[in-house]
Amino acid sequence: MLSTMQLSFNPSTVIETALRQIAASCEAFGEDFEPEVRAADPKFGDFQANGVLGFAKRNGKNPRELAQQLLDAANKSGQFDPTLVELSLAGPGFINFKCTRAYLWNWLNQYATPADYQSGAGKLKAGRKVVIDYPSANTAKQAHIGHLRPMVIGEAIARLLDFCGADTVRDNHIGDWGTNFGTLIMQIKRERIDLDQVKEDPLALLDQLYKDGSRLEKEQPNLRDQSRAELLKLQEGDPENTSLWEKIVDISKDAFEKLYQQMGVQIDISLGESFYRDKVERVYRELTETGIAEHSEGALVVWHDEVKKFARDNERPYPFNIRKSDGASNYASTDLATILYRVEHFKAEEVIYLTDARQQDHFQQLFLTTQKWFNLCNYPTPITRHVWWGTILGKDKKPFKTKSGESIKLQTLLDEACERALAVVTEKNSDLPEAERQAIASTVGIAALKYADLASNRTQDYVFDWDRMLSFEGNTAPYLLYAVARINSIFRKAELDPESPIEGAGPLETEAELTLARKLMGLPGALDLTLNDLRPHFLCTYLYELAGAYSSFYNADKVMVDDPPTRAGRLLLCARTRSTLMTGLELLGIQALDRM
């Protein structure tokens, strides 16, 4: 019911529920009517119901007449208080809902702080146990630009799920048990490196040793045999190799930990592939016993005949290879062991994997295999999702690389972001003391980098452009941060706390005030969209539009006017904009600034 007493966080769902109920007791509609309520173009109202059109089509009725009937029934039902929402019929059969000033006012008073928003959003995923697989870095390799998206997108999605009430486990599924350790150990021994003696950037050294090692293997086949022998020794628990392996993993973890801190990435647990090395036998056994897996060319594989591409009679056979022909495990084996562990140990109801687009086949096979396996063994089957993304491109539309064609180190990227941000901050605001400019620049730089990664639809490739991401114009982090900084500036000058309640506010009046207020009420819808598809760019678009509405308001209506109710009303809008922007930025993993 759309009343003052019971004000839902998301008005759209209330309208939808009410309409469904009204339609159910309406002769022309019935139980199966789906109202399809969504945000409307502001010129039509706040929300619109499109469901009548499709319903009329399916039933061979006149949509406009049906819409009129539903509208009449809605008005008669008493569920829509005319002082709070105005209903109207438009076009071929849309029903538009326009919230009144009174409704907007009530909503803004009920949902004022980040905690209020969270209490509203927290019902969306209340208590769901979700394991998120990210950022899953590899050991013994320096992080590069390819690690940017898993950190940025993964963190944003994890925060969103937390915010929406999920009980999340962020599991860093690191690659710490691959064939590369054979090569690495071979080369370490060959060069007689003492890892304890390496002081400066030991990860860079490991990176180099691996590159040298694999190059030498190609030139000298006997070294390849040595590497295989070292790997085998490691896998059999040889003390020397195990100790080397531990050092390599520690060096990698330390180096990544520094990056996680800079990037604001939080991790709950870090169970790498090595953790599952004694758990893959059970996978082989159960999948063989259930008849899901079979032997093929010496390997243990799973065919999925119902999917053409993975069927055994496909022209190009593409099985899910879960044990290599030499008996060793691969990432399919460990991923299977991992999902079982997540369900048995963490009681995961959902498991979300974050990787780039190229791994779609792997996850499709993994999910199919898991379903069949868990089904036959009577294990609870979790909801599985593969959240994937496109490539970061340079201006030439090819994968973004250094001029010499190498992949860009993540640290280099972060440093350059901060340097460039410092130049911008210095240019725009040279009055600030050096130390503060530095601090602002590092926040702005990282924010710009992250926001550029989040603002476009993740399934698309995007073009990396320093100037654009650091611009104060357009859909960028600086534009959003600037809006927050300006709000803070107003409260600072007024000597008020933006987080304290504001008393004595008069009603909203101007066009700019109302547009802003309506936009503020759009947060729940934006969160819904973002959560449904796990696509952070929906949230970005919303925040950008909100900041735009605020900037227009800021230019049109002076906040610190003499008339107390007007001033209080505008300050209230400022405070709400601030808390909404800060909430949204927080969800994106971006830190807001007091001033810039």
Added chain:
RNA sequence: GUGGGCGUAGCUCAGUUGGAUAGAGCAUCGGAUUUCUAAUCCGAGGGUCGGGGGUUCGAAUCCCUCCGCCCAUGCCA
């Protein structure tokens, strides 16, 4: 070959899953500041939504067919 993604303004991107006259930013042009951060705001021009066909009240969105780009395609992750 098969599968996935994609093609929207000169450039970079949205477009709530079939809805109302396809929207932003940059760039171009024209305006706004004795005023809370102008690092902003307001306005104008700019489109055969890759081409063609189909489905229907209605298509950038769904189907078919071409053209073009990216990615994956048996034991790397």
